[in-house]
Amino acid sequence: MNIQETLTQKVNEAVEKLHSASIDHVEFQATRKEFAGDITVVIFPMLRQVKTNPVVLGEAIGNYLKENVTEVADFNVVKGFLNIVLSDNYFLKSFNNIKDDTNYGSIKTDENSPKIMVEYSSPNTNKPLHLGHIRNNLLGYSVAEILKAAGNTVYKTQIINDRGIHICKSMVAWRDLSPRDKNGERETPQSRNIKGDKFVGEYYVKFDKEFKYQLNEIIGDVVNKINSALNKSIENQEFNIYKAIKNSEISEEYFDAIGKSVKEFYGFDNLISEKEIESLPYSNLDYIFIEQGEKIEKIKSSRDKFVEIFGDLYLNKSAKEKFSEKDIRKVKALLDKNFTNVVPILLEAQKMLQLWEAGDEDVVALWKKMNQWVYDGFKETYRELGVDFDKNYYESDTYLLGKEVVNDGLEKGVFYRKEDGSVWIDLTDEGLDEKIVLRADGTAVYMTQDIGTAIQRVKDFDINGMVYTVGNEQDYHFKVLFLILKKLGFEWANHLYHLSYGMVDLPSGKMKSREGTVVDADDLIKEMTKTAQEISEELGKLDGYTEEEKEKLYKTIGLGALKYYILKVDPKKRILFNPEESVDFQGNTGPFIQYTYARIQSILRKATFNYQEDIQSYNLHEKERELIKQLQLFPEQVQQAAAQHSPALIANYTYDLVKEFNSFYQNVSILGVDNQEEKIFRVQLAKTVANTIKSAFELLGIDVPEQM
RNA sequence: GGUCGCAUAGCUCAGCUGGAUAGAGCACCUGCCUUCUAAGCAGGCGGUCCCAGGUUCGAAUCCUGGUGCGAUCACCA
Numbered sequence: 001m002n003i004q005e006t007l008t009q010k011v012n013e014a015v016e017k018l019h020s021a022s023i024d025h026v027e028f029q030a031t032r033k034e035f036a037g038d039i040t041v042v043i044f045p046m047l048r049q050v051k052t053n054p055v056v057l058g059e060a061i062g063n064y065l066k067e068n069v070t071e072v073a074d075f076n077v078v079k080g081f082l083n084i085v086l087s088d089n090y091f092l093k094s095f096n097n098i099k100d101d102t103n104y105g106s107i108k109t110d111e112n113s114p115k116i117m118v119e120y121s122s123p124n125t126n127k128p129l130h131l132g133h134i135r136n137n138l139l140g141y142s143v144a145e146i147l148k149a150a151g152n153t154v155y156k157t158q159i160i161n162d163r164g165i166h167i168c169k170s171m172v173a174w175r176d177l178s179p180r181d182k183n184g185e186r187e188t189p190q191s192r193n194i195k196g197d198k199f200v201g202e203y204y205v206k207f208d209k210e211f212k213y214q215l216n217e218i219i220g221d222v223v224n225k226i227n228s229a230l231n232k233s234i235e236n237q238e239f240n241i242y243k244a245i246k247n248s249e250i251s252e253e254y255f256d257a258i259g260k261s262v263k264e265f266y267g268f269d270n271l272i273s274e275k276e277i278e279s280l281p282y283s284n285l286d287y288i289f290i291e292q293g294e295k296i297e298k299i300k301s302s303r304d305k306f307v308e309i310f311g312d313l314y315l316n317k318s319a320k321e322k323f324s325e326k327d328i329r330k331v332k333a334l335l336d337k338n339f340t341n342v343v344p345i346l347l348e349a350q351k352m353l354q355l356w357e358a359g360d361e362d363v364v365a366l367w368k369k370m371n372q373w374v375y376d377g378f379k380e381t382y383r384e385l386g387v388d389f390d391k392n393y394y395e396s397d398t399y400l401l402g403k404e405v406v407n408d409g410l411e412k413g414v415f416y417r418k419e420d421g422s423v424w425i426d427l428t429d430e431g432l433d434e435k436i437v438l439r440a441d442g443t444a445v446y447m448t449q450d451i452g453t454a455i456q457r458v459k460d461f462d463i464n465g466m467v468y469t470v471g472n473e474q475d476y477h478f479k480v481l482f483l484i485l486k487k488l489g490f491e492w493a494n495h496l497y498h499l500s501y502g503m504v505d506l507p508s509g510k511m512k513s514r515e516g517t518v519v520d521a522d523d524l525i526k527e528m529t530k531t532a533q534e535i536s537e538e539l540g541k542l543d544g545y546t547e548e549e550k551e552k553l554y555k556t557i558g559l560g561a562l563k564y565y566i567l568k569v570d571p572k573k574r575i576l577f578n579p580e581e582s583v584d585f586q587g588n589t590g591p592f593i594q595y596t597y598a599r600i601q602s603i604l605r606k607a608t609f610n611y612q613e614d615i616q617s618y619n620l621h622e623k624e625r626e627l628i629k630q631l632q633l634f635p636e637q638v639q640q641a642a643a644q645h646s647p648a649l650i651a652n653y654t655y656d657l658v659k660e661f662n663s664f665y666q667n668v669s670i671l672g673v674d675n676q677e678e679k680i681f682r683v684q685l686a687k688t689v690a691n692t693i694k695s696a697f698e699l700l701g702i703d704v705p706e707q708m
Numbered sequence: 709g710g711u712c713g714c715a716u717a718g719c720u721c722a723g724c725u726g727g728a729u730a731g732a733g734c735a736c737c738u739g740c741c742u743u744c745u746a747a748g749c750a751g752g753c754g755g756u757c758c759c760a761g762g763u764u765c766g767a768a769u770c771c772u773g774g775u776g777c778g779a780u781c782a783c784c785a
Binding site: 166395420432433439471505557587602666670686 | 710711712714719720721723724728733744745748749750765779782784785
């Protein structure tokens with residue numbers, strides 16, 4: 001029985017004896033520093049059962065406890081708070097248990113432990129990992145470790161998004177655009193000596209560039225033709241754009257694309273201020289088709305505006321100076337949308353996707369080759385970051401899953417079929433929308449895949465729950481997914497958790513790979529390591545370390561700073577990451593905690609005497625008492641962190657522990673004291689603190705150094 | 709517009725199921741290395757806990773309404 005349980009029982013006894021009333025719950029809290037005592041009973045809630053003065057009641061209970069509980073040494077009452085002073089003996093006994101528990105804080109798992117799968121990372125294979133993935137990886141890994149420590153059997157997994165149009169883009173770009181060597185061989189990550197994920201990522205960017213180039217070419221050509229057609233029609237006094245364009249040399253598909261763009265432009269954004277236009281009847285371009293003389297000039301100017309923005313945009317002229325940003329954005333979006341599907345290189349990528357789905361040998365071989373490059377690159381980043389997986393799932397294996405379940409769901413009446421053959425679920429009763437689960441042509445959507453994959457995982461690992469580490473932009477998706485699985489009647493669907501986390505933003509806003517504002521994972525790790533090195537060298541405390549050991553240490557510290565910086569924040573809050581200011585190494589940081597650990601190791605190296613023996617009776621220093629209290633909290637913190645899926649709780653706990661220790665360290669001598677018992681106890685205490693730091697940091701995936 | 713999340717010191721963040729005078733770090737200021745590692749310690753400065761109501765003996769915390777920021781509302785993943 002722990003002290004809180006003992007006190008609960010005895011407080012109940014006291015109230016019963018003194019007032020013959022019973023209370024349902026005794027509320028405890030840690031005693032605030034400014035008052036004497038270790039644990040505090042809050043008297044106020046008891047006044048509901050016992051009508052009396054809180055101070056009087058507190059005194060009475062205090063007296064009873066002091067007489068009947070050996071651990072209670074003394075007490076005082078302030079307002080409605082009964083502050084209890086516990087005996088040194090109690091703390092010593094408690095400490096001796098902690099000290100000898102090599103697994104302190106964790107619950108051992110056995111075959112009856114709950115089995116949970118934690119998914120995290122889940123990258124696309126078309127680009128390298130970035131800062132966003134780092135938060136995801138650190139959170140997922142840490143939560144997995146915390147769940148383990150809390151007594152669950154945990155399987156870590158990732159689903160690799162290895163299929164789809166994105167990877168086909170890189171493939172097309174490499175196949176068609178990469179330079180060849182003397183022997184006619186295409187360049188490879190090996191020939192370039194760069195990481196495979198970076199290599200493939202370059203080709204993804206190359207695709208995008210080529211795509212834009214081709215789009216510009218097409219649009220430029222169209223613009224020229226339109227302009228000349230228009231000029232001709234104006235010369236002829238025919239203000240009929242429709243006819244003019246129709247008669248130009250623009251091919252049918254481009255003509256359609258332009259027609260759609262212009263229509264949509266005028267259709268849902270009345271940026272032309274001339275109100276008259278609005279009232280005109282239109283279909284396609286016909287609304288500009290008008291012969292009323294007085295309006296011709298206005299119509300002409302509106303038309304010109306569209307064509308000009310259109311032209312300037314794609315002929316790289318100065319649209320920005322002449323038109324509002326809103327107009328430009330609108331025109332651009334429309335053109336991108338309507339012209340995208342006529343750009344040759346994109347058509348090529350789409351063709352490749354079809355070939356891939358049909359199992360075309362060459363395409364599949366190319367796909368395998370390029371994905372392997374990416375996997376090798378990821379593997380390296382994961383290793384550097386110190387995260388791992390028990391099982392990899394690949395989207396190429398799972399993207400067809402879930403379709404059969406849809407049939408079951410149809411039979412059960414969970415889903416329904418629309419006239420066009422598509423299958424939906426109606427979640428309006430739950431305050432959500434209708435959601436599609438199968439397209440009219442019978443192909444799966446994202447949701448279908450996730451349903452199928454979840455079921456597959458339960459089959460594979462006999463798990464009773466899952467944690468999905470995915471950004472909060474997908475909150476809605478997971479809400480729906482979990483609800484569908486529940487409606488399908490899976491018992492385990494009640495133990496699904498979306499570990500939703502906030503985005504990592506830069507001072508410039510969101511990270512965008514296209515705009516090159518992405519913080520690359522490998523680069524960031526390298527930079528942190530470099531900073532750690534600079535600080536270490538400046539402090540110069542690494543005598544006796546080999547170069548190799550130093551390198552390893554810099555990495556430990558650099559990663560420690562980065563990981564702690566990210567994990568100490570509540571997962572659901574967004575993080576603003578400023579690369580300029582970098583990550584701190586002082587104060588509430590990873591290195592501060594690592595430093596404290598290293599300090600203790602230094603003491604232990606110097607403590608060459610035998611300090612194994614338990615100390616049975618001892619007069620505790622105030623700082624020692626505080627430290628033991630802090631140590632006692634650890635197991636509870638682990639449970640809480642698991643329940644809340646929050647590494648931040650572990651980070652904050654560790655910081656408090658370390659702060660307490662440093663205060664002790666700087667105010668109390670450890671090896672310098674004469675009294676042998678005192679010396680032994682203090683070394684034991686330091687060692688136990690170090691072990692707890694190490695255990696806690698293991699839950700965060702952070703290493704601790706022996707010296708720094 | 710509907711839904712979800714966030715809002716605490718100049719900045720970055722804690723604050724557990726409601727409890728005492730709201731806490732850390734950074735920054736700024738003062739002290740402390742002839743004693744176990746100064747990436748440290750001791751102290752100072754700094755608050756309309758977004759606003760307004762409500763519940764309660766008691767609200768940063770719970771409820772309602774509002775404001776601001778973000779996300780989401782695709783037969784994309």
